[in-house]
Amino acid sequence: MSMSPAFDEMWADGSAVRRPYKNIKAWLDSEDRPSLKAKRRDANDLFRLTGITFNVYGSSEGEERLIPFDIIPRVITANEWNKLCQGLEQRVRAINAFLYDIYHSQEIVKAGILPLEMLKNNPAFLFQMIGVNPPGQIYTHISGVDIIRTEENEFYVLEDNIRTPSGVSYMLENRETMLQMFPELFTKNRVQPIQNYPQELLNSLKNTLPETAENKPTVCLLTPGIYNSAYFEHAFLADQMGIELVQGNDLKVVDGFLAMRTTQGHQKVDVLYKRLDDDFLDPLNFNEKSSLGVPGLFDVYRKGRVTIANAPGTGIADDKAIYSFMPEIVQFYSGEFPLLQNVPTWRCAIKDQLQYVLDNINELVIKQVHGSGGYGMLIGPTATKKDISNFKKKLIATPENYIAQPTLSLSTVPIFTNKGFAPRHVDLRPFVQMSPKKINIVPGGLTRVAMSKGSLVVNSSQGGGTKDTWVLEN
Amino acid sequence: MGSRELMLGNTANGLFWTYRFLERAENMSRLIETGQRIALTRLSSSDEQWLYVMQTSAVSEEYKKQYSIVEKEAAVDWMLRHPENKSSILSSITSARQNAKMVRHALTTDVWEAINGSFLDIQKLLKNKTREGDLPLILRTIKQSAAVVRGATYGTMLRNEEYDFCRLGTFIERADNTARILDVKYYVLLPSAKAVGTSIDNVQWETILRSVSAYGGFRLEYGHEAGPSDIAKFLILDKRMPRSLIYCCDIIKLHLLSLCSVYRNKPPSLLQIIQLQNRFLTHDIDAVFKFGLHDFLQKMISLFGNLSNQIEIDYRFYE
Numbered sequence: 095m096s097m098s099p100a101f102d103e104m105w106a107d108g109s110a111v112r113r114p115y116k117n118i119k120a121w122l123d124s125e126d127r128p129s130l131k132a133k134r135r136d137a138n139d140l141f142r143l144t145g146i147t148f149n150v151y152g153s154s155e156g157e158e159r160l161i162p163f164d165i166i167p168r169v170i171t172a173n174e175w176n177k178l179c180q181g182l183e184q185r186v187r188a189i190n191a192f193l194y195d196i197y198h199s200q201e202i203v204k205a206g207i208l209p210l211e212m213l214k215n216n217p218a219f220l221f222q223m224i225g226v227n228p229p230g231q232i233y234t235h236i237s238g239v240d241i242i243r244t245e246e247n248e249f250y251v252l253e254d255n256i257r258t259p260s261g262v263s264y265m266l267e268n269r270e271t272m273l274q275m276f277p278e279l280f281t282k283n284r285v286q287p288i289q290n291y292p293q294e295l296l297n298s299l300k301n302t303l304p305e306t307a308e309n310k311p312t313v314c315l316l317t318p319g320i321y322n323s324a325y326f327e328h329a330f331l332a333d334q335m336g337i338e339l340v341q342g343n344d345l346k347v348v349d350g351f352l353a354m355r356t357t358q359g360h361q362k363v364d365v366l367y368k369r370l371d372d373d374f375l376d377p378l379n380f381n382e383k384s385s386l387g388v389p390g391l392f393d394v395y396r397k398g399r400v401t402i403a404n405a406p407g408t409g410i411a412d413d414k415a416i417y418s419f420m421p422e423i424v425q426f427y428s429g430e431f432p433l434l435q436n437v438p439t440w441r442c443a444i445k446d447q448l449q450y451v452l453d454n455i456n457e458l459v460i461k462q463v464h465g466s467g468g469y470g471m472l473i474g475p476t477a478t479k480k481d482i483s484n485f486k487k488k489l490i491a492t493p494e495n496y497i498a499q500p501t502l503s504l505s506t507v508p509i510f511t512n513k514g515f516a517p518r519h520v521d522l523r524p525f526v527q528m529s530p531k532k533i534n535i536v537p538g539g540l541t542r543v544a545m546s547k548g549s550l551v552v553n554s555s556q557g558g559g560t561k562d563t564w565v566l567e568n
Numbered sequence: 569m570g571s572r573e574l575m576l577g578n579t580a581n582g583l584f585w586t587y588r589f590l591e592r593a594e595n596m597s598r599l600i601e602t603g604q605r606i607a608l609t610r611l612s613s614s615d616e617q618w619l620y621v622m623q624t625s626a627v628s629e630e631y632k633k634q635y636s637i638v639e640k641e642a643a644v645d646w647m648l649r650h651p652e653n654k655s656s657i658l659s660s661i662t663s664a665r666q667n668a669k670m671v672r673h674a675l676t677t678d679v680w681e682a683i684n685g686s687f688l689d690i691q692k693l694l695k696n697k698t699r700e701g702d703l704p705l706i707l708r709t710i711k712q713s714a715a716v717v718r719g720a721t722y723g724t725m726l727r728n729e730e731y732d733f734c735r736l737g738t739f740i741e742r743a744d745n746t747a748r749i750l751d752v753k754y755y756v757l758l759p760s761a762k763a764v765g766t767s768i769d770n771v772q773w774e775t776i777l778r779s780v781s782a783y784g785g786f787r788l789e790y791g792h793e794a795g796p797s798d799i800a801k802f803l804i805l806d807k808r809m810p811r812s813l814i815y816c817c818d819i820i821k822l823h824l825l826s827l828c829s830v831y832r833n834k835p836p837s838l839l840q841i842i843q844l845q846n847r848f849l850t851h852d853i854d855a856v857f858k859f860g861l862h863d864f865l866q867k868m869i870s871l872f873g874n875l876s877n878q879i880e881i882d883y884r885f886y887e
Contacts, residue, residue, distance in 0.1 A: 142684075142688060143681050143684060143685050143688070144677075144681065144684075145669070145672070145680065145681075145684050320666070320669055320670055325669075326672075329669065329672035329673050330672070332672075332673035333672060333673035333677075337673075338575070338576050338579065338673070339579075339671075339672075339673045340576065340578075341578070343578075344576055344577075344578050354576060355576060355577045355578065355884055355887070356574035356575060356576055356577060356884065357574060357575055357576070357577050357580050357729065357827075357831070357883040357884055358574050358831055358833075358883075358884070359884065361574055
């Protein structure tokens with residue numbers, strides 16, 4: 095498979111600017127470079143002041159970095175967006191139904207669609223969740239679905255982030271920063287607002303209460319603490335939602351209910367928006383060494399006395415081995431053809447497929463089944479011979495740990511570099527909120543951009559940046 | 569209380585300490601400024617006077633463990649930015665910001681950005697050892713930062729429990745600081761003290777007054793004839809002076825009362841401040857001297873410590 099030039103969302107085939115970007119082009123033509131550079135500097139200062147930074151794991155205490163922010167917005171039309179939304183809603187509903195099924199009667203296994211081994215031998219399958227009924231039957235309160243574009247009308251889901259989707263604070267702050275830096279752009283363009291995301295999320299969580307909740311339900315956000323890489327996002331969201339930000343040591347099980355320690359003693363908590371891995375949630379039921387969680391929390395949950403968002407055990411749905419079954423999963427639960435495509439995926443655990451992967455490794459991306467953050471992957475076309483031969487050994491030793499996908503050419507959008515405008519690859523993470531009442535998708539999402547030329551790695555942990563994402567009004 | 573739930577004990581803790589550390593950083597900058605001013609304007613001054621400045625801020629013992637002699641450059645560096653000095657300006661502002669980060673959601677955006685912005689500015693300024701020529705700019709920046717945080721707090725925070733805990737932190741730290749400043753050189757304030765030279769033209773007194781930004785105010789209110797015991801009166805019993813013990817205690821009581829009306833209870837901390845006021849702050853300065861100024865100040869410092877601990881217990885800071 096040869097690498098064709100990527101689809102550029104501004105220039106398409108290079109001849110004329112695409113319609114949605116017409117105003118962007120006019121704006122860029124009218125600005126001079128020094129003033130754009132100055133604005134870019136201002137934008138960075140603003141991010142530092144707001145504190146929208148991330149902590150780097152393994153680096154010295156308190157080191158905070160900015161995620162590079164590019165000032166040129168990424169534009170999506172209302173039609174494109176509406177289509178995406180239909181696909182997202184279908185997919186998230188199916189994933190939620192899938193989670194309920196695998197933790198209950200496992201119809202999908204009985205129907206012969208998903209092999210039992212995919213669950214049985216999967217560390218992301220949380221056996222403690224078997225038979226547990228989450229309030230409102232909701233597992234996926236928030237989903238961050240990574241979407242890539244390869245052509246004018248071709249969108250693929252690259253992965254589903256279900257366990258603890260992050261990055262929404264960047265979506266919100268990128269917009270705030272653009273509003274401050276370039277207010278005139280929002281006068282000239284009709285961009286759909288996203289600012290109500292936190293309020294909508296709070297409403298969505300309050301629509302998913304446990305039956306024991308009373309009149310004024312208490313919602314709080316559980317963070318692992320200030321050294322967590324996403325701490326600022328936790329603090330930011332708690333602030334915007336007007337809820338308490340708690341750590342494990344603020345919480346306690348009192349008389350069979352989850353309670354937080356207030357200035358006047360313990361008070362019941364109804365909904366826990368958790369930003370902590372399942373494993374650390376409760377030392378009595380999961381990892382006994384965890385000091386970040388709440389002893390006995392899961393027992394309260396099992397009795398239906400607290401909502402945890404997202405539900406424990408949802409990680410199985412963003413497992414990359416399960417991902418390869420997603421088209422079948424969507425069809426099984428929705429009874430419809432999937433509106434959003436999966437990227438074709440080879441499962442190395444299957445002998446024939448492993449052979450194909452080994453034979454074509456130069457053209458494929460190999461990913462760890464349980465990995466995330468872009469770590470432990472191999473990008474065939476750009477890898478060295480040594481990397482490839484090392485990776486082949488790993489594939490042969492533990493094939494079940496890997497999947498492979500073609501190196502799809504992610505679409506590009508221009509960024510502003512020191513040398514002028516240059517195309518860079520992007521993806522898109524829209525955030526989907528789900529309650530028993532409805533699915534809500536704020537028009538936009540996090541556009542991640544690979545800052546260096548030709549790179550396909552958009553992960554912030556590896557130098558990727560972000561852009562403001564505009565969904566235009568019709 | 570409206571429809572909101574009660575705040576977390578841990579949040580109260582974070583707010584309280586954010587403002588204690590902010591106050592500490594500001595007081596430290598004032599002390600350095602005082603030391604520098606005296607060094608520059610007094611022919612007779614020696615590096616030894618920095619020891620006095622450090623004693624005033626209770627950081628001299630640790631300094632002596634690190635350095636064998638008292639000399640200006642080391643003393644200024646110790647108070648400004650030395651990481652081993654937990655009360656240095658850099659340590660204090662870092663702790664303040666750390667606490668603010670923990671309770672970011674309980675602060676307004678304006679206050680958070682004021683604290684975070686101050687931290688970023690001061691951290692940058694104190695990255696390397698300070699050259700003497702840069703000292704005025706640095707001290708000015710710190711004072712301005714403190715003013716911006718104070719202004720944002722005053723102008724944007726709701727007058728609710730959060731605000732009460734912020735103010736309690738500020739005023740307990742301030743009361744403690746004022747008492748310490750007085751106690752280090754209490755003997756020069758005794759009515760029997762023999763003043764060298766004219767009434768307030770005395771290095772010791774000037775240092776005390778400048779350390780609490782009260783040099784001008786004192787002269788204005790008490791005149792040039794005022795004696796050392798007037799300084800004690802001014803800093804202990806003058807309700808117009810926003811750093812006096814009596815003023816700080818009034819504000820502390822105000823906010824403890826405000827918490828009581830929110831929670832509809834009367835915890836021991838409230839009784840403690842009322843007792844403290846009744847026993848020690850309802851008499852005139854002569855009574856204080858009769859009690860013994862040093863004993864009085866020591867008593868106050870220990871009572872402020874008890875009060876701070878009691879607040880932590882009453883409002884479930886830790887458990």
